[in-house]
Amino acid sequence: MDLSAVFKSYDIRGIFPGQLNEEFAELLGKALVSHFKCKEIGIARDMRKSGERLHSALVKGIVSQGCNVLDFGLCTTDEFYFCIARSNLEAGAMITASHNPKEYNGFKITGAKAKPLDSKSGLPELKKLVQENTFRDSEKKGTVKKKTMLSDFIDECMGFIDSKKIKPLKIVVDFGNGMGSLTVPKALERLPVKPVFMFEELDGSFPNHEANPLKPEACEDAEKKVLEEKADLGILFDGDGDRCAFVDDRGKKVPGDFISALLAKQVLQKKKGTVIKEPRSSKFVDKVVEENGGKMHLTRVGHSFFKRDMKQHNAVFAGELSGHYYYDFGDFVSDNALVSALKILELVSVENKSLSGLVAGAEKHFFLSGEINSDVKDKEAKMKELEEHYKGTAKKIFRIDGLSIEFENWWFNVRPSGTEPLLRLNLEANSKKLMGEKLAEVLKIIRG
Numbered sequence: 367m368d369l370s371a372v373f374k375s376y377d378i379r380g381i382f383p384g385q386l387n388e389e390f391a392e393l394l395g396k397a398l399v400s401h402f403k404c405k406e407i408g409i410a411r412d413m414r415k416s417g418e419r420l421h422s423a424l425v426k427g428i429v430s431q432g433c434n435v436l437d438f439g440l441c442t443t444d445e446f447y448f449c450i451a452r453s454n455l456e457a458g459a460m461i462t463a464s465h466n467p468k469e470y471n472g473f474k475i476t477g478a479k480a481k482p483l484d485s486k487s488g489l490p491e492l493k494k495l496v497q498e499n500t501f502r503d504s505e506k507k508g509t510v511k512k513k514t515m516l517s518d519f520i521d522e523c524m525g526f527i528d529s530k531k532i533k534p535l536k537i538v539v540d541f542g543n544g545m546g547s548l549t550v551p552k553a554l555e556r557l558p559v560k561p562v563f564m565f566e567e568l569d570g571s572f573p574n575h576e577a578n579p580l581k582p583e584a585c586e587d588a589e590k591k592v593l594e595e596k597a598d599l600g601i602l603f604d605g606d607g608d609r610c611a612f613v614d615d616r617g618k619k620v621p622g623d624f625i626s627a628l629l630a631k632q633v634l635q636k637k638k639g640t641v642i643k644e645p646r647s648s649k650f651v652d653k654v655v656e657e658n659g660g661k662m663h664l665t666r667v668g669h670s671f672f673k674r675d676m677k678q679h680n681a682v683f684a685g686e687l688s689g690h691y692y693y694d695f696g697d698f699v700s701d702n703a704l705v706s707a708l709k710i711l712e713l714v715s716v717e718n719k720s721l722s723g724l725v726a727g728a729e730k731h732f733f734l735s736g737e738i739n740s741d742v743k744d745k746e747a748k749m750k751e752l753e754e755h756y757k758g759t760a761k762k763i764f765r766i767d768g769l770s771i772e773f774e775n776w777w778f779n780v781r782p783s784g785t786e787p788l789l790r791l792n793l794e795a796n797s798k799k800l801m802g803e804k805l806a807e808v809l810k811i812i813r814g
Contacts, residue, residue: 372472373493375485375784376668379463379472382416386471388423390496394459394473395427397495401488402477404456406434408449410441411461412545412606414570416471420461424473425510432504437512440568442545442607444702445519447480451698452515454478465578465604468571479698484670520552523704526693529557533715536560538600538613540588542577543569546603546610549704559711562595564588577604579611579689585619593617598714599721601707609689610703612710614721621734623647624725626685627654629706632713633683633693634658642675642684642692645770645779646737646792650728651685666767667781673699733801735793740812742789745782749789752780752811776804780812 372380378394380386398407407428411417428435438449443460450458456478463470475483475492483489495501539554539561541547547566554561564587565574575584579602588600592613600613612620623643627650630641640661643651655662660682665675672684672692676699684692690701714721742748749769757763762772768781768790776795783790789812795801 369493369497373485373489376482376670377464377472377474378489378492379466379470381469382420382471386420388419391420391423391461391473392427392430393496393499393501394492395424395429396431396501397427397492398457398459398475399428399431399433400495400501401491402457404433406436406455408436408438408446408453408455408458409461410438410446410449410458412443412463412570413440413543413568414461414463414471414605415468417461417570420471424459424461429508429510430503431501432506432508434508435510437510439512439514440545440548442549442703443474444608444700444704445516445549446474447476447608447698447700447702448519448522448695449513449515450476451480451695451700452518453513460606462606464606465576465580465609467576480700481698482670482673484668486670516549516552520549520556520704522695523549523702523708524553524556526705527708527712531716532557532559532711534558534560535598535711535714536562536595537711538562538564538588538591538595538597539566540564540585540591540600540602541566541607542579542584542603542605543567543572543574544577544603544605544607546607546703549607550601550603550707553704553708557711562591562597564591572605579604579609579619582619585611585613588613589617589619599710601710603703604689608701608703610691610706611689612721614725616722618722620721620725621648622687622689623651623685623734624728625689625706625710626687626691627651627728628713628724629685629691629709630655630660630683631658632709634660637682639682640679642672642679642681644686645764645767646687646781647685648728648732648734648794649777650732664766669701672701731796733795733798735791735801735805738791738805738809739783739788740791740809741787742782742812743787745787745789748812749780749782752808755811776800778804778808 460474691706778793
């Protein structure tokens with residue numbers, strides 16, 4: 367069993383059963399008890415075909431050590447975080463491979479208050495415990511108890527908006543056969559909206575398209591449906607339902623950082639504070655945050671970094687390009703796709719503008735390249751070359767996540783891939799012409 371292949375930066379993930387199987391899940395269950403030294407662990411799973419088998423093995427491992435299991439059953443990952451935090455559990459394991467293709471599965475591990483484990487804290491210790499496999503079964507086995515908190519979760523998410531302000535919008539909702547169909551319809555039935563649901567049947571084989579709204583081809587069905595239905599907007603959810611993307615009334619997907627800006631505006635209008643983004647995100651976010659009395663903070667990509675910084679800076683909102691949007695739930699912080707969907711519906715209603723109208727200003731002044739990958743053998747040397755080339759003319763150079771270099775009318779960020787010999791470039795300028803010119807200029811250096 368090659369554990370280095372399945373222990374990732376923020377979770378455990380691999381192909382079932384080749385890289386990750388029941389034997390691994392049972393050992394992981396034992397390792398969780400040994401690591402957290404707790405009396406009860408909360409677990410849940412998504413709809414993937416291998417989920418039941420991994421679930422049974424994980425439970426077997428946990429109870430063999432004399433620890434109890436609180437089983438939340440089929441859940442979105444954002445509901446799972448809520449369950450762990452509000453049940454005052456010291457540990458939790460969600461069986462999911464998020465947006466990955468059907469052959470994958472995995473585990474998202476949290477500590478108390480749904481704080482995620484990652485490669486800096488927690489996951490290396492679990493990996494070591496699984497590798498050593500020196501566990502001794504307890505004479506007294508743990509118990510398994512089932513619990514549902516779906517109604518409480520929906521109530522709390524609805525509390526982030528004023529439902530009376532929502533207009534009778536017509537919306538297309540594409541679940542991609544993922545977990546969002548267990549939560550989103552129950553929230554929408556409390557609103558005067560007219561939803562058109564797509565691919566709501568839970569099916570871990572993903573028969574219609576990958577449940578990954580970052581991929582353009584995964585958005586095509588929803589884009590077409592919005593136009594066919596003459597809908598106000600479309601919302602897409604990923605496989606485990608904690609991430610979302612939006613299609614405007616023109617049938618055009620809205621960039622994730624533009625959505626971050628809109629959500630930041632919606633949050634800041636109710637409560638002033640710090641907003642967090644990653645260095646790849648558009649300056650449109652900064653503009654909107656400043657206009658609405660907020661303060662901007664940058665952090666590294668990854669939910670563990672975002673959640674840590676939200677706590678440290680007492681932030682009111684955070685957003686990633688990938689469609690993870692984060693909120694303060696009081697006693698814990700969490701990415702939550704349902705809250706994000708509800709907030710966009712409220713913003714469109716209150717502003718009395720179409721979604722395309724809300725981002726029209728951004729489209730005129732902020733031109734993004736999208737992420738462009740280049741094969742680079744020595745990634746650090748290439749980043750130093752870029753830094754040296756621009757240090758005399760740049761307004762600002764910093765390394766929060768890769769290398770970021772800013773100028774008056776444009777900026778770029780290059781990040782090294784953690785698994786491949788690639789540099790990932792994102793560039794933005796205040797005109798399409800300048801963006802094209804500077805993109806060619808930077809790529810020439812990277813690929814030279």
